[in-house]
Amino acid sequence: MTYARRAWIVLWKDAVTERRAKATLNALLFFSLLLLFVFQFTLGADRERLVAALPGLLWLGFVLTGLVGLGRSFLVERENDCWDGLVLTPGDKSAIYLGKVAGNVVLMLLVEVILLALFALFFNVDVGRALPALALVLPLGTIGFAAVGTLFAAMTAHVRAREILFPVLLLPVQIPILLGAVKATEAALAGEALGSVGPWLQLLVAADVVYVVAGLLTFDALLEG
Amino acid sequence: MTVDVDHSGSLDCLLSARGLRKAYGRHLVLDGIDLDVRRGEGVALLGANGAGKTTLLRIVATLVRPTSGRVLVAGVEVGRDPEGARRQLGFLGHGSWLYEDLTALENLRFWATLGGHAASMPALHGALGAVDLDRWGGERVRAFSAGMKRRLALARLVLARPRVLLLDEPFTGLDQQGSKWLEEHLQVFKGAGGALVMSTHSFGRSFGVADRAAILADGRLAADVAVAPLGADGVRRLYDLAVEDGA
Numbered sequence: 001m002t003y004a005r006r007a008w009i010v011l012w013k014d015a016v017t018e019r020r021a022k023a024t025l026n027a028l029l030f031f032s033l034l035l036l037f038v039f040q041f042t043l044g045a046d047r048e049r050l051v052a053a054l055p056g057l058l059w060l061g062f063v064l065t066g067l068v069g070l071g072r073s074f075l076v077e078r079e080n081d082c083w084d085g086l087v088l089t090p091g092d093k094s095a096i097y098l099g100k101v102a103g104n105v106v107l108m109l110l111v112e113v114i115l116l117a118l119f120a121l122f123f124n125v126d127v128g129r130a131l132p133a134l135a136l137v138l139p140l141g142t143i144g145f146a147a148v149g150t151l152f153a154a155m156t157a158h159v160r161a162r163e164i165l166f167p168v169l170l171l172p173v174q175i176p177i178l179l180g181a182v183k184a185t186e187a188a189l190a191g192e193a194l195g196s197v198g199p200w201l202q203l204l205v206a207a208d209v210v211y212v213v214a215g216l217l218t219f220d221a222l223l224e225g
Numbered sequence: 226m227t228v229d230v231d232h233s234g235s236l237d238c239l240l241s242a243r244g245l246r247k248a249y250g251r252h253l254v255l256d257g258i259d260l261d262v263r264r265g266e267g268v269a270l271l272g273a274n275g276a277g278k279t280t281l282l283r284i285v286a287t288l289v290r291p292t293s294g295r296v297l298v299a300g301v302e303v304g305r306d307p308e309g310a311r312r313q314l315g316f317l318g319h320g321s322w323l324y325e326d327l328t329a330l331e332n333l334r335f336w337a338t339l340g341g342h343a344a345s346m347p348a349l350h351g352a353l354g355a356v357d358l359d360r361w362g363g364e365r366v367r368a369f370s371a372g373m374k375r376r377l378a379l380a381r382l383v384l385a386r387p388r389v390l391l392l393d394e395p396f397t398g399l400d401q402q403g404s405k406w407l408e409e410h411l412q413v414f415k416g417a418g419g420a421l422v423m424s425t426h427s428f429g430r431s432f433g434v435a436d437r438a439a440i441l442a443d444g445r446l447a448a449d450v451a452v453a454p455l456g457a458d459g460v461r462r463l464y465d466l467a468v469e470d471g472a
Contacts, residue, residue: 009338013331013335017326084322087287088286
């Protein structure tokens with residue numbers, strides 16, 4: 001109970017801080033719009049090409065906005081030495097990690113939903129019938145992405161070249177997540193049953209489990225430095 | 226210089242450091258520091274900038290690992306059981322640990338919940354009242370002055386009820402009223418059996434609560450003396466001598 005309360009208070013703190021400051025959300029939404037413009041110019045009006053590329057483009061958008069969002073998730077802890085407070089607060093530090101991951105998942109899902117709506121609007125694509133399947137695929141992809149992203153954001157928070165190091169570390173580890181998520185999204189947008197991409201979904205779930213467990217086990221040592 | 230403190234390691238001792246050394250590469254910051262602080266005792270850590278005061282406090286607080294030596298906090302060895310030591314410690318460094326976009330009450334609620342302390346509304350309001358910020362509970366910290374932030378950071382310690390308090394220049398940024406409140410609060414803390422170590426450059430206020438002055442110079446403990454017999458002027462002369470010797 002105490003563990004859950006500690007994780008919840010970290011999630012609550014991050015959500016309230018973000019709701020008031022809107023520093024990350026505003027930046028991500030603006031960045032998403034820019035991405036859409038870039039995709040629009042690149043693909044032009046060729047609808048067939050667009051439909052084929054859409055799952056990859058969607059996840060490229062999610063990954064790029066996720067990189068920006070996750071990279072900022074520990075900056076607030078550096079202000080006023082709050083990081084020291086997290087280290088010195090007695091108790092299982094993995095609860096802090098869990099709260100941080102949950103906060104990042106919520107923020108990323110919010111941006112992903114908006115980005116999905118903008119994709120549908122910009123490219124005139126009907127995503128309505130794919131929504132039930134996407135409601136499963138997006139959280140699965142986002143949890144794995146946020147789990148390892150939060151861990152690496154903590155790892156690079158005190159590194160001088162963190163803006164470079166963070167994506168360099170994160171992107172290779174995201175490959176299983178991206179493979180599974182893009183394949184499952186492709187099936188969802190094509191109106192196929194998710195059962196047809198069962199192995200990819202299994203890969204996605206397995207990567208989620210591995211990354212979350214790895215984060216829970218290593219965050220304490222990471223925070224202590 | 227004369228060290229007139231008994232290092233017997235009695236049960237009354239809440240904080241004990243032995244042979245603390247800290248080196249960053251070739252640069253030796255602390256060299257063989259021994260320090261004991263008993264129940265109800267306050268120690269002012271004095272020294273020029275860069276003398277190692279903050280490093281010593283951060284080692285005791287479990288934030289920095291010493292190169293060698295050991296620290297016991299309420300009988301718990303910091304190196305072996307940092308979590309156990311942290312349950313006994315309250316630390317206020319240069320940073321306030323405050324989230325600028327949360328209100329004063331929200332900040333207290335966050336740290337109290339995370340630390341497993343009482344986070345009920347009466348407890349939070351009580352802590353705010355203790356630092357005379359009860360009228361500002363609903364205001365965002367971003368709007369606070371430096372002194373108000375310092376007091377709010379102290380309210381966090383009021384909620385945590387530590388047995389050993391480590392304060393890094395606690396009077397910095399406080400006005401007369403805030404300093405007076407802090408002095409009184411630290412006296413109450415000591416009266417209740419707590420042990421206090423604070424680094425300071427302020428001889429005046431600090432000696433109102435410090436029973437001993439430990440002077441660091443050149444990474445070593447140049448002097449560890451009782452304040453009462455010497456008075457603030459005597460300690461200041463000793464400080465000048467120690468710093469000149471160390472320079």
